[in-house]
Amino acid sequence: MAHALYSDTSISVSRLVEDIELGEIALPELQRPVVWSPAQVRDLLDSMYKGxxxxxxxxxxxxxxxGARQIGADEKKRAARYLIVDGxxxxxxxxxVRHARPAGASGSAGAGRPPTVPPAART
Known part of the structure; x- marks a missing residue:
């Protein structure tokens, strides 16, 4: 029988953010910087809220x-076990948003710089 090359797993949003906080999810060097605008962050939250x-x-x-690039500027407790390829x-x-810091093109939460959240996404 063939060995599975991938697995399909459901993980809660809170668990994903917790894994980022711990450092278990990080960015590979090939990832581009964060380019989302505050409006895109707001639209993501709106879509999630609406289901x-x-x-x-x-x-x-x-x-x-x-040595993988971490999301956010704080020190992580663990080495990354998963690198983000898409998402x-x-x-x-x-x-x-969880940390009330700007995200998007004006302030990146993804490349070792302090993350930020636009005021529109805080409401």
Missing amino acids: FPVGSLLFWSTGAEQ QQRLTALYA
């Missing part, structure tokens, strides 16, 4: 990736 699908996420299971903008936005 609309907001896409899937794709992670690369690396085991333990030392960086959405996850960075969720992380930034």
Whole structure:
């Protein structure tokens, strides 16, 4: 029988943000900087609130990736086990909103700079 190359897993938003906070989810070097505008962050939250699908996420299971770019500026407790292949903008936005910091093109939560949340997303 063939070995599965991927797994389909459901994870709660709170668990995803917690894994980012711990450092278990990080960014590979190939990821671009955060480019979302405050309006895109707001629209993501609005879509989630209304129960609309907001896409899937794709992670690369690396085991333990030392030196991966972390989301946010704070020190992480663990080495990354998963690198974000698809979903960086959405996850960075969720992380930034949870921490009441700007996210988007004007303030990045994704490349080691302090994350921020636009005032429109705080309401």
